[in-house]
Each structure stands twice: as structure tokens, then as C-alpha cells.
Amino acid sequence: MRTTLQTHVRTQTVLGQMITRVADEDAYRRWAGQVERAGHCVRPIQLAGSATTVNTQTGEVEAAYSSSGEPGGVLLVACKDRRESVCPPCASRYRADAWHVFAAGVTVANGDGHSHDGHGARVANPLVLATFTAPSFGRVHAARDGGVCRMSRGGKRAGGVCEHGRPLWCLARHDARDGLVGAPLCVDCADLAGMVLFNASVGELWRRTVIYVYRALAALAPAVGGRPVGVRQIRELLRLSYVKVAEFQKRGVVHLHVLARLDGVNPDDPDAVTAAPAWAGVELLTAALQRAAARVSVELPVVDGRTAAVARWGRQLDIRPVQADEVNAARVGGYLAKYATKTVSDSVSGLPASRPPAGEAGEIGTVPEHVAALTDTVRRLARLATCRSLRLGRHVHTLGFRGHVTSKSRRYSTTFTALRQARRAWRLANRTREHDPWAQQDDGAERVIVGDWRIAGVGYRNLGDRVWAEVLGREHRQAREAQRLGLTA
Ligand SMILES: [Zn+2]
Ligand SMILES: [Zn+2]
Ligand SMILES: [Zn+2]
Incomplete structure (x- = not known):
């Protein structure tokens, strides 16, 4: 009443x-x-x-x-927040910009004036869309298109408990929107510290992955003049251009969507996107990414008495070739732009806010047990001397992830700055308001x-x-x- x-x-x-x-x-x-x-x-x-x-x-x-x-x-200016959940109109503009940045890198390989091979013919540099996932940190509830969540070990329908007395199985059929999806079967068995440290290391893991890709390209490239190609030599022949978008999985770990392109190198014009040599095709790029992903690792700080822990990519590595045409540019651009405006809280509900929401305070829902356990873990690790360099205390709301959601290699495509300049120039040209x-x-x-x-x-x-x-x-x-x-x- x-x-x-x-x-x-x-x-x-x-x-x-x-x-x-x-x-x-x-x-x-x-x-x-x-x-x-x-x-x-x-x-x-x-x-x-x-x-x-x-x-x-x-x-x-x-x-x-x-x-x-x-x-x-007062004068009102846009908040320019990229997050859909914070400001839909600004996120929508960001998504449109992101789309241009991503899509431009797809079609640049199809010849836009820079990538001609000297004979006027168009070149299509090898291009793939790869998803780098995190490894398993313990069994989680999963949505399986109407299928059963988790059978017990050995294919039995039920049976078996963990050391904490919790079942190792779940016969429910979860809907993708079910809040339980992504939650560990046993929150005490789950390697929460491993998840947080993985999130905190994923930027470094990617940086090293790029280095490993060049090593792999050198190892896999055909011999030149009867001699194997070295890493320094491969960097004079090939360049890995990419754009990557980080996405949070429901279980609370980051994975990366990467659009990777293999370009040639023109020593006289290092900024030009040139054709990759004929021997450097999509198969070579795929094999190099696979090899790099399997070998690269980042040492983690010692926590909870665990030794020799490293962050690695999960075994699930999905690499798909992308044909460099307008249709695929639109499709891939849209696919990546969608993730670029998602936030960790779109995937994981119940996280603390990084900044207070505008206007009226929303209803504070109950925080799921595993999310509370994860944020507690970030705070606990933040206090450890061994984790100090990771500055986890400032990244509780992103479960330890410290990087940019979207980033690209220097020569991938148009930059956001260039787009902003273009928009400003357009506004000046269309100035109508005093x-x-x-x-x-x-x-x-x-x-x-x-x-x-x-x-x-x-x-x-x-x-x-x-x-x-x-x-x-x-x-x-x-x-x-x-x-x-x-x-x-
Ligand atoms: Zn806004
Ligand atoms: Zn389940
Ligand atoms: Zn357990």
C-alpha cells in the first residue's frame, strides 16, 4: 500500500x-x-x-x-563509457567505432591501396579468428543445449563425492541463463586462486604468445637457400597484425578473441600493409598460433604453498580462417564489437561495482556463493607480498584482470583516435549551432x-x-x- x-x-x-x-x-x-x-x-x-x-x-x-x-x-558532455550496462547510447557509439576498427583490418588484406603486390593485383593476407581459452580450474555447472550438466566419472549417471562431501555430478539440465552455470560443483575444490592469477596474467600471456608465434613461424617456415630461417630473419619477412578482445566466461575467467593476420614486411615502408610471401598461408598462421599457444607460459607468484605454478592457455583453441571480403569484414567486425562492449558483470553477476551507478541505486541482489568466494580470493591474494606486483586490490571488480578489453597491434587498422579526429572534422564541417x-x-x-x-x-x-x-x-x-x-x- x-x-x-x-x-x-x-x-x-x-x-x-x-x-x-x-x-x-x-x-x-x-x-x-x-x-x-x-x-x-x-x-x-x-x-x-x-x-x-x-x-x-x-x-x-x-x-x-x-x-x-x-x-x-551547465554543459552536458557524453560519458563515453564503452559498457553497454552503464550507458547504452555511448556503448553503441563505441561499438560502431570498434566495428570500423575491426572490419577495416579484414578488408585491408583485400587490397585498399596499401596491399597491392606491385602488379596491381589484389592480395589477401592470411587471416584467422582465434579464441584462446583458459584451462580448467575445477568442474563447473554447464548449459549443454538441453543435455545433462555433468555425469559422474566413468560415465555413471550418479555417484561419487569430493573430499568436502559434495557430489561430483549434476543431473540437472541447465538453461544458459541459469545463474548456476559457471559455478563450481564444489567451491572448496575449485582453484579460485588459479583463476584470479590467470586473469591477472592473461595480458602477459598474450604478449609472450606473440613472441612465441614468431618463433613458431621461424621453425615452420620453409628453408631459404637450404638454411633454416631464424627468428630475426622471420621478423624481416612476416608481421603478425592482430586485434584482440577480452571476454569473461561465466565461470569468471577471461578468454581472448583474436583476429590475427599475417602480413608481409616492406623494409622501405614499414607502415605499409603488404602481401605475405606465397609460402606464408593460412595453414602456416594456424600452425604457428597452435604451436605458440601450446608452449607459452607465465610463471605465477607462489601462493598457498603451491610451487612452480604457471599460467597457460587451455587446450580448447578454436582457430577459423576468415575470407577477406566485405561480408566477412561486417560479420567479424560485429562479432568482436559485441564483446568489446560487454563487461565482466554481463557474464558474472554479483560483482562489486568499480564505480557507483548513476542515479538511483539499484536493488542489490544476493551475491552467488562462488562469486563472493572469488572476490574474497582477489582481496586475500592482494594482501600477499608475493602478489604485490599484480596490484590485485584495484581489480577486485574484474576478478584480477588488469588489461584493456580491446587492444590491437600497431599496424592492424584504423585507430580509435583516427575515428575521433574524423568525427570531429565532420562536426566542424557541419557546424550549424552557435x-x-x-x-x-x-x-x-x-x-x-x-x-x-x-x-x-x-x-x-x-x-x-x-x-x-x-x-x-x-x-x-x-x-x-x-x-x-x-x-x-
Ligand atoms: Zn554515456
Ligand atoms: Zn549443474
Ligand atoms: Zn570439494
Whole structure:
């Protein structure tokens, strides 16, 4: 009864806030313009302050802007968070950017002006999509397309318990959304420390994997002039270009999706993406990745009295060749971009937040036992002297993983920076609003913007504004979709 009344009062308040926002038409229009320029971000940064544009040649102040003239005295800028669960509009923009970065690397191999072989013919460098998984850290509940979760050892339907008295089997048929999927059959048997240390080492493991790939390429390459090819020589002939995206599995460990391409090397133009030699095909790339993955390891700090522990890739290594064409560029780009906007909490529920959520605090659900045990393990290891260099204390919310979700080798494709510059240039070229403080004239003269800004807040002023921003965002997306489908002129 009380809740209904509260909801009623709150709805009234939100409606009141929404009406107040549109009461002054001019102020509303300016506010809506801000929301649009912030990409309909759901938790924009509110900036207060001023900016002055100074022509450095003449010393003249050409433009001055102050947020005091804006509705509410603040300027809204996008939060630019890549995480879908934090800000869907900003994540959507990031995903689009990521798609371009990933897809560009697929088609570059198909000849975009850089990769011609000198005779005008197009070249397609060997390209594969590989998934590097983590090894097993103990039996976990699994969704098996309607099949039984875990039979007991020896194929028996049931029977057998671990030293903690818990069954080694589970005859349930789990749905993929079942919260139990990924949880260990016995949380005390599971190697939780091993999982955390694997997550913490996966960046280094990949770095070493790349080194091992070159060693493997040298070992597997055909002899040149009757002599085997050395590692230094192979680096003068071949280059591994890649983009990788880290994804959390439900059990709480990271695996990597890697789009790997084998390029040739032009000593006169090291930045060019050139054709790989004819002997360096997709089979060589696949074999080199397999060999490297099987051999590489990273020593782990000694914890809980375990000695000689190392982090290695799991035995499951999936490598698929990718044909370098537009269709596959779109497909692979979309596949990787989807993972690039996922967060650890999309896979593992009940983790502590890395930063407090915007707006109203959500319902705090009960934390699953194994997730609580994992976060406890990260905190416990963080206090150990042997683990100090891993700085685990700062990475409790990512279960020890410290790297970037998305990263690429230098010459893989377009960078995010290049995309941002292109977008900025586009905005300058399409400048229509006198209120855009970032808009500059583009007549070649040197200018600096002298800004004095402070963050006045995060998110919208109230729930009413936030609802309006959502409505505007939806209208914007619908209009774009209609345009895409050719429904508008
Ligand atoms: Zn945002
Ligand atoms: Zn189960
Ligand atoms: Zn046990």
C-alpha cells in the first residue's frame, strides 16, 4: 500500500519535472540540443565554466563561451563509457567505432591501396579468428543445449563425492541463463586462486604468445637457400597484425578473441600493409598460433604453498580462417564489437561495482556463493607480498584482470583516435549551432581554446530530464532507422 503511494507521488514528481523542462521553449530547445550533441548519453558529465578561443597569430580573442548562458548553467558532455550496462547510447557509439576498427583490418588484406603486390593485383593476407581459452580450474555447472550438466566419472549417471562431501555430478539440465552455470560443483575444490592469477596474467600471456608465434613461424617456415630461417630473419619477412578482445566466461575467467593476420614486411615502408610471401598461408598462421599457444607460459607468484605454478592457455583453441571480403569484414567486425562492449558483470553477476551507478541505486541482489568466494580470493591474494606486483586490490571488480578489453597491434587498422579526429572534422564541417563551444573555424589559422572547466555533476538534474533524454534518443534512433530504410526524403 505504502509502495503504491510512493510510486504515485514519484510519478507525479517526474511528470512535474518533465513539464517544467518544456515550459520555456527556448531553454528546452537549447537543452535538447545539448542532449543530442552528448549522443543521448544516459549519464552525461555536467561541465560548468568557460572557454575562450584565441587566435595565436593575432592574439585576438575570437570567441568566448560560458556555460552560464546554458539551461541550468551547465554543459552536458557524453560519458563515453564503452559498457553497454552503464550507458547504452555511448556503448553503441563505441561499438560502431570498434566495428570500423575491426572490419577495416579484414578488408585491408583485400587490397585498399596499401596491399597491392606491385602488379596491381589484389592480395589477401592470411587471416584467422582465434579464441584462446583458459584451462580448467575445477568442474563447473554447464548449459549443454538441453543435455545433462555433468555425469559422474566413468560415465555413471550418479555417484561419487569430493573430499568436502559434495557430489561430483549434476543431473540437472541447465538453461544458459541459469545463474548456476559457471559455478563450481564444489567451491572448496575449485582453484579460485588459479583463476584470479590467470586473469591477472592473461595480458602477459598474450604478449609472450606473440613472441612465441614468431618463433613458431621461424621453425615452420620453409628453408631459404637450404638454411633454416631464424627468428630475426622471420621478423624481416612476416608481421603478425592482430586485434584482440577480452571476454569473461561465466565461470569468471577471461578468454581472448583474436583476429590475427599475417602480413608481409616492406623494409622501405614499414607502415605499409603488404602481401605475405606465397609460402606464408593460412595453414602456416594456424600452425604457428597452435604451436605458440601450446608452449607459452607465465610463471605465477607462489601462493598457498603451491610451487612452480604457471599460467597457460587451455587446450580448447578454436582457430577459423576468415575470407577477406566485405561480408566477412561486417560479420567479424560485429562479432568482436559485441564483446568489446560487454563487461565482466554481463557474464558474472554479483560483482562489486568499480564505480557507483548513476542515479538511483539499484536493488542489490544476493551475491552467488562462488562469486563472493572469488572476490574474497582477489582481496586475500592482494594482501600477499608475493602478489604485490599484480596490484590485485584495484581489480577486485574484474576478478584480477588488469588489461584493456580491446587492444590491437600497431599496424592492424584504423585507430580509435583516427575515428575521433574524423568525427570531429565532420562536426566542424557541419557546424550549424552557435552554442557549440567546441566548434572552431577551420581556415588554417592557429587557434587555442583556453578552457576553465569543472565537473558540476554526473547524470541528469532529475529523473524528468532523464526520461526526456531517453525519449529524444529513441526518436533520434527511429529517425535514423527510417532514413536508413529510405522511408524519408
Ligand atoms: Zn554515456
Ligand atoms: Zn549443474
Ligand atoms: Zn570439494
